[in-house]
Amino acid sequence: MIKGFRDFILRGNVVDLAVGVVIGAAFNNVVTAFTKAFLEPMIRLATGGTGEVAGKFLINGIAFDWGMFISTLINFLLTAAVLYFFVVNPMNKAIERLKRSEKPAVAEPSNEEKLLAEIRDAVRNRPL
Secondary structure: OOOHHHHHHHHHHHHHHHHHHHHHHHHHHHHHHHHHHHHHHHHHOOOOOOOOOOOOOEOOOEEOOOHHHHHHHHHHHHHHHHHHHHHHOOOOOOHHHHHHHOOOOOOOHHHHHHHHHHHHHHHHHHOO
């Protein structure tokens, strides 16, 4: 029963779903705060300072906020990197370690192999 539960938990799709939902949602707040506190001000500095136009360009009075897009893209990449390096990669190594520790069952010889072994033994034991 415990082995079945362990196999269920270590199945790839269950682990991936748990990682994507729980860890992703929890870490999203951290990365969003980092983006707003550090990356957005850096983008404003690089694009002309403060104000409503920083990180944007205007066409006919309509603002295209490319700074927000860059911040969101960096937010996504940071979240994906943390998930991969701290959750997915260690889980894959643990699964690989478990697979190595499980020894494959020794296959029983087929009837043909048994018959050939009997013939071999009979030939060896035959007097000269």
